[in-house]
Amino acid sequence: MLNIQNARIAVIGLGYVGLPLACTFADKFPVIGYDVNTTKSRQLAAGHVSASIYGEEALQRALNCGQLKIAADISETATCNVYVIAVPTPADTNHHADPSLLLTACGMVGKLISKGDVVVVESTIAPGMTERLLIPRLEEASALKCNRDFTVGYSPERINPGDQEHTVKKICKIVSGSTPETADFLEQLYGAVITAGTYKATSISVAEASKMMENSQRDALIAFINEMQQVCTAMDIDIKEVMKAAATKWDYIPMHPGLVGGHCIPVDPYYLIDEAARYHVPTPMLSTARKVNNGMATWYAERIREAATRRGGNKVLLLGFAFKPDCEDVRNTLVADVFRELCRWGFSVTVYDPLVNAHRVQDIYHINVENRVPPLDDYAVVAECTPHTCFHDLEQCPAVQSRLVKLY
Amino acid sequence: MLNIQNARIAVIGLGYVGLPLACTFADKFPVIGYDVNTTKSRQLAAGHVSASIYGEEALQRALNCGQLKIAADISETATCNVYVIAVPTPADTNHHADPSLLLTACGMVGKLISKGDVVVVESTIAPGMTERLLIPRLEEASALKCNRDFTVGYSPERINPGDQEHTVKKICKIVSGSTPETADFLEQLYGAVITAGTYKATSISVAEASKMMENSQRDALIAFINEMQQVCTAMDIDIKEVMKAAATKWDYIPMHPGLVGGHCIPVDPYYLIDEAARYHVPTPMLSTARKVNNGMATWYAERIREAATRRGGNKVLLLGFAFKPDCEDVRNTLVADVFRELCRWGFSVTVYDPLVNAHRVQDIYHINVENRVPPLDDYAVVAECTPHTCFHDLEQCPAVQSRLVKLY
Numbered sequence: 076m077l078n079i080q081n082a083r084i085a086v087i088g089l090g091y092v093g094l095p096l097a098c099t100f101a102d103k104f105p106v107i108g109y110d111v112n113t114t115k116s117r118q119l120a121a122g123h124v125s126a127s128i129y130g131e132e133a134l135q136r137a138l139n140c141g142q143l144k145i146a147a148d149i150s151e152t153a154t155c156n157v158y159v160i161a162v163p164t165p166a167d168t169n170h171h172a173d174p175s176l177l178l179t180a181c182g183m184v185g186k187l188i189s190k191g192d193v194v195v196v197e198s199t200i201a202p203g204m205t206e207r208l209l210i211p212r213l214e215e216a217s218a219l220k221c222n223r224d225f226t227v228g229y230s231p232e233r234i235n236p237g238d239q240e241h242t243v244k245k246i247c248k249i250v251s252g253s254t255p256e257t258a259d260f261l262e263q264l265y266g267a268v269i270t271a272g273t274y275k276a277t278s279i280s281v282a283e284a285s286k287m288m289e290n291s292q293r294d295a296l297i298a299f300i301n302e303m304q305q306v307c308t309a310m311d312i313d314i315k316e317v318m319k320a321a322a323t324k325w326d327y328i329p330m331h332p333g334l335v336g337g338h339c340i341p342v343d344p345y346y347l348i349d350e351a352a353r354y355h356v357p358t359p360m361l362s363t364a365r366k367v368n369n370g371m372a373t374w375y376a377e378r379i380r381e382a383a384t385r386r387g388g389n390k391v392l393l394l395g396f397a398f399k400p401d402c403e404d405v406r407n408t409l410v411a412d413v414f415r416e417l418c419r420w421g422f423s424v425t426v427y428d429p430l431v432n433a434h435r436v437q438d439i440y441h442i443n444v445e446n447r448v449p450p451l452d453d454y455a456v457v458a459e460c461t462p463h464t465c466f467h468d469l470e471q472c473p474a475v476q477s478r479l480v481k482l483y
Numbered sequence: 484m485l486n487i488q489n490a491r492i493a494v495i496g497l498g499y500v501g502l503p504l505a506c507t508f509a510d511k512f513p514v515i516g517y518d519v520n521t522t523k524s525r526q527l528a529a530g531h532v533s534a535s536i537y538g539e540e541a542l543q544r545a546l547n548c549g550q551l552k553i554a555a556d557i558s559e560t561a562t563c564n565v566y567v568i569a570v571p572t573p574a575d576t577n578h579h580a581d582p583s584l585l586l587t588a589c590g591m592v593g594k595l596i597s598k599g600d601v602v603v604v605e606s607t608i609a610p611g612m613t614e615r616l617l618i619p620r621l622e623e624a625s626a627l628k629c630n631r632d633f634t635v636g637y638s639p640e641r642i643n644p645g646d647q648e649h650t651v652k653k654i655c656k657i658v659s660g661s662t663p664e665t666a667d668f669l670e671q672l673y674g675a676v677i678t679a680g681t682y683k684a685t686s687i688s689v690a691e692a693s694k695m696m697e698n699s700q701r702d703a704l705i706a707f708i709n710e711m712q713q714v715c716t717a718m719d720i721d722i723k724e725v726m727k728a729a730a731t732k733w734d735y736i737p738m739h740p741g742l743v744g745g746h747c748i749p750v751d752p753y754y755l756i757d758e759a760a761r762y763h764v765p766t767p768m769l770s771t772a773r774k775v776n777n778g779m780a781t782w783y784a785e786r787i788r789e790a791a792t793r794r795g796g797n798k799v800l801l802l803g804f805a806f807k808p809d810c811e812d813v814r815n816t817l818v819a820d821v822f823r824e825l826c827r828w829g830f831s832v833t834v835y836d837p838l839v840n841a842h843r844v845q846d847i848y849h850i851n852v853e854n855r856v857p858p859l860d861d862y863a864v865v866a867e868c869t870p871h872t873c874f875h876d877l878e879q880c881p882a883v884q885s886r887l888v889k890l891y
Contacts, residue, residue, distance in 0.1 A: 202718055233732055247731040274731045277724045284720050285728035288711055289735045292704075295768075296736070299703045302768040303696055306755065309762040310610055312692050316685045320693035323655040323682045324641055327697045328704070328736055347714065354717040360703075360710045363771040 077193065077226075077260035079267060085109065085152035085187075086159045087180050089119060089145070092197055092232040093161035095130060095243045100159075101137035103267045107155055109146040120145040130242075149183055157264065158184045161197040161232060165342055170365070172346040174200060174208060181209050185216025188225050193257055195228040199343050201350035202284040205229050210253070226257040229279045230265065231286035236337065237402035247271045251282035290343040291361055296330045297340070298364035301371050304332040304483065308378075314483075332483045334375065334409035334460065335368040336398025341407055372412030375482050379413070379458045380420055382480040388455020389423055392478075394469070395461025396428040396436060396444050403430045410460040411440045425449055429465060456480050485601065485634075485668035487675060493517065493560035493595075494567045495588050497527060497553070500605055500640040501569035503538060503651045508567075509545035511675045515563055517554040528553035538650075557591055565672065566592045569605040569640060573750055578773070580754040582608060582616060589617050593624025596633050601665055603636040607751050609758035610692040613637050618661070634665040637687040638673065639694035644745065645810035655679045659690035698751040699769055704738045705748070706772035709779050712740040712891065716786075722891070740891045742783065742817035742868065743776040744806025749815055780820030783890050787821070787866045788828060790888040796863020797831055800886075802877070803869025804836040804844060804852050811838045818868040819848045833857055837873060864888055 082104050086097040089110035097108040110116050118125065122135040137143035146152055162180045167173040177198050184194055194213055196205060210221045219225050233246045248269045252258030258275050266273045276282040300318075307314040314332065321327045335341045344361045351358045379391055398408040410426070417424045427445045436444045451457065451474040458480040459466055469475055490512050494505040497518035505516040518524050526533065530543040545551035554560055570588045575581040585606050592602055602621055604613060618629045627633050641654045656673045658681050660666030666683050674681045684690040708726075715722040722740065729735045743749045752769045759766045787799055806816040818834070825832045835853045844852045859865065859882040866888040867874055877883055 202715075202720055241733060246733070249728050249731065274728060276728045277721070280718065280720050281724045281728055284711075284715060284718075284725040288725055288729045289732050291711075292707055292729075292736060293734065295703060295707045296700075299700055299768050302766055303692075303699075306759045306762070306764050306766065307610075307692060309759070309764045310688065310692075312610055312688050313685070316689045317692040317696055320657050320682060320684045320689055321696045321700075323657065324697050325649060325654070326701065328700060351714045351717070354714070356714050356717045358710055358714065359771045360707050360775055363767045367768055 077191075077256055079104075079260065079263045082157050082264055083107075083155045084157045084159060084264075085155035085184075086161060087149070087152075087184060088160060088162035088198075089115065090161065090163065091236050092234050093159070094119070094124065094134065095234065096159065096161060096197070096232075097143060098130065098133040098137045099243050099268045101140075101142035104264075105142055106137070107144045107146050107152045109149045109152055113147065116145055116147060120147075149187065153187045155187075156189075156192045157195065158188065158192065159195045159197060159230075160184060163338060164198045164200055164346070165338065166345045170345050172201065172349045174198075174204065178208065178212050181212040182216045185213040188213070188217050188219065190219065190224045192225045193228060193252075193260065194225065195230055195261060197230055197232040199231060199286050199290070199339065199346065200283055201287060201346040202280040203350060204346075205279050205283060222253050227253040227279070228257050228261045229282045230261060231282060233286075233289075236404055237399060244268065244270045248273045249276050249282050249285060250274070251276040251279045253279060287343060287347045290339050291347055291364070294335065294340050294344050294368060295360055295364040296328060297333065297335055298367040300330040300332045301374075302367055305374060332371075333462075334371055334398070334413070336406065336408040336410075337404065338406045341365070341368065369409070369412075372409040373416055375409075375458070375460065376413050376416035376420070378482060379417060379456055379480055380422070382458075383422065383456045386455045386478075389421070390454045390456075391417055391422050391424045392449065392451070392454040392457045393424060393426045394428070394457065394459040394466050395463055396426050396431050396442075397461050397463070400462045401430070401464050403432060405431050405436055405439065408461075411442060413460055414442055425454070428461065428463070430463060451475055451478070454478055458482055485599075485664055487512075487668065487671045490565050490672055491515075491563045492565045492567060492672075493554075493563035493592075494569060495557070495560075495592060496568060496570035496606075497523065498569065498571065499644050500642050501567070502527070502532065502542065503642065504567065504569060504605070504640075505551060506538065506541040506545045507651050507676045509548075509550035512672075513550055514545070515552045515554050515560045517557045517560055521555065524553055524555060528555075557595065561595045563595075564597075564600045565603065566596065566600065567603045567605060567638075568592060571746060572606045572608055572754070573746065574753045578753050580609065580757045582606075582612065586616065586620050589620040590624045593621040596621070596625050596627065598627065598632045600633045601636055601660075601668065602633065603638055603669060605638055605640040607639060607694050607698070607747065607754065608691055609695060609754040610688040611758060612754075613687050613691060630661050635661040635687070636665050636669045637690045638669060639690060641694075641697075644812055645807060652676065652678045656681045657684050657690050657693060658682070659684040659687045661687060695751060695755045698747050699755055699772070702743065702748050702752050702776060703768060703772040704736060705741065705743055706775040708738040708740045709782075710775055713782060740779075741870075742779055742806070742821075744814065744816040744818075745812065746814045749773070749776065777817070777820075780817040781824055783866070783868065784821050784824035784828070786890060787825060787864055787888055788830070790866075791830065791864045794863045794886075797829070798862045798864075799825055799830050799832045800857065800859070800862040800865045801832060801834045802836070802865065802867040802874050803871055804834050804839050804850075805869050805871070808870045809838070809872050811840065813839050813844055813847065816869075819850060821868055822850055833862070836869065836871070838871060859883055859886070862886055866890055 250261040658669040
């Protein structure tokens with residue numbers, strides 16, 4: 076019988092979603108966390124997190140009170156009866172859904188579950204994928220039958236990396252289950268630790284679809300304002316002034332133009348586009364939004380080229396490499412595309428970002444990022460790609476002001 | 484010198500924008516209203532308005548206290564020194580901006596203005612159109628020079644037809660001027676009667692662009708949720724449940740799918756699309772949103788056809804013809820397209836809408852609308868196209884319930 080009194084939770088995947096969730100569950104339940112990256116696991120077991128956003132303090136508290144254990148091997152979670160899977164669901168280089176990490180995790184978890192267990196997926200996927208892909212994988216690996224021997228839940232993560240306000244406990248948590256009892260159980264389980272409360276969706280596919288809709292809507296809203304920026308710039312109208320004026324209407328949604336990077340907004344719509352295609356439903360709004368937002372890197376590069384050409388110079392300094400301000404995260408950053416376009420056009424490009432890990436950027440993108448301000452006099456153009464707060468002061472200095480291209 | 488103490492205001496165009504504005508200005512200033520439709524003018528002069536949304540009481544109050552006069556001929560406004568133009572700016576049948584009514588109004592006003600006068604445009608237009616089209620027309624007709632002899636302002640109307648909450652006085656009013664003095668003057672003039680306050684835009688083009696951005700964003704948001712409805716329906720997921728779940732996230736914007744009609748949302752984006760094309764800027768988000776929203780009529784018709792085919796019947800009853808709920812307005816209603824598609828496929832279609840003027844619908848669309856409920860037993864399918872409140876009770880009756888197709 077499902078009862079939160081006896082819940083022993085395994086969290087599979089200890090990234091920006093799994094780790095804070097594991098720490099949060101540890102407030103009330105015994106938790107074992109597992110990550111396939113053994114270096115990371117060792118660091119976590121020692122109370123260290125590589126990125127500040129995860130909350131080192133919360134990790135140490137959970138470890139010290141003995142409620143959280145970091146497993147070196149996934150077999151250590153075999154005593155658990157609730158498995159929460161929080162692994163990334165990226166897109167491949169052709170912009171198609173790549174749920175292979177999630178399927179691997181399901182295969183691993185499937186080997187560990189026993190009768191009565193619950194498997195909860197937090198990873199973002201398209202509606203229908205839990206039933207179509209994940210349950211068969213769990214059944215295959217476990218030789219058990221879903222809804223007879225074990226049950227499944229879906230509770231989409233809503234973490235906003237770098238957001239200090241909307242932390243896991245403060246975000247309403249959607250829960251759903253393959254049986255009504257599982258949905259009720261998960262509502263109690265998450266409800267015990269999430270202070271913002273839970274919302275029980277009527278089915279797993281509704282919960283899956285809601286996450287798709289949230290992030291795809293955001294992508295569309297940003298694509299819209301990016302398109303407006305292109306139009307206004309061509310017409311020599313300051314988009315910021317237009318945004319201020321429009322914001323005085325009660326139903327206008329204030330949005331900022333910018334480069335859409337990261338692991339969520341520029342990825343999730345591809346899951347929905349692919350799944351809709353299986354049903355032969357065209358998704359022109361989703362596809363257009365993705366194209367417009369991806370195209371902003373070239374548009375930025377063109378603005379920089381124009382400015383450099385006007386000033387007769389060849390050397391460009393880009394400020395910022397992270398995908399969002401005040402964040403060290405470089406996943407899917409479009410600044411890499413801005414960089415590559417400018418290089419392709421023959422510019423000599425330097426990137427300065429004091430927040431990102433330069434070694435990591437070198438490994439992933441083969442791009443050299445400076446963590447210290449380079450000599451500014453060298454450059455024809457300075458362009459801010461990521462509006463880190465730390466650039467505010469820099470932009471006040473006359474050497475930058477005279478070279479600055481405001482991209483947004 | 485511009486001084487609101489001496490302002491004598493002419494309002495050109497007494498539709499859903501001009502009439503409430505004229506009545507509002509009459510609280511503090513002498514106002515003469517003019518409309519090219521002489522039948523309407525006579526009715527208004529007698530204190531009668533054809534549509535309830537205009538506020539007959541406010542009109543009668545303004546007329547009775549002598550502050551508002553309805554002119555039979557535009558020459559009666561020659562003594563005025565502020566001309567507010569509030570005429571429609573529709574799109575033509577090929578979805579291109581058709582500012583001819585506005586240009587005609589500028590030609591008429593141009594003949595009446597004298598030195599020191601101010602011409603304010605409230606009609607929705609694309610950024611740059613005041614300067615590119617309207618000022619030349621005013622100069623030509625008046626043989627006066629803008630910013631030397633007269634000045635121009637732009638203050639976009641933000642009226643939401645049928646909305647009892649956001650009435651003209653309660654909506655923040657954007658003002659802008661061809662000179663800083665004109666912008667200041669208009670801020671005082673509108674500020675004297677608009678209790679929600681004013682917002683002074685930095686230029687006329689910023690004010691023009693802000694209106695475009697507000698309504699085009701709304702079109703895009705509705706297109707997005709319409710696309711989601713198509714996807715969810717194909718996947719057999721209840722979009723309403725998905726909407727409820729998504730609405731529990733702090734940054735999700737709740738929107739309803741539906742047929743986008745009327746004189747604003749499905750028209751304004753074409754002005755921006757056309758103007759952007761002049762600058763060779765592609766606008767895929769704007770164009771896709773328009774296509775998706777226009778395509779919803781066919782999608783609805785297909786859902787109705789499916790249901791009728793399942794039930795083996797040929798007779799269809801459509802509930803609602805107005806473009807929005809609880810409103811008698813039929814301008815650009817997509818229910819006409821739903822009707823035509825179904826007729827084209829050989830269905831016998833009846834439309835029931837107790838709110839619309841059946842004669843007007845016959846004149847514009849050559850479609851017969853019933854103002855009384857037809858015998859329900861006749862129909863294979865009943866489909867609600869406009870969610871008027873008055874349909875709630877009707878839908879509870881068993882004869883409707885057994886035939887109802889829920890389109891959203």
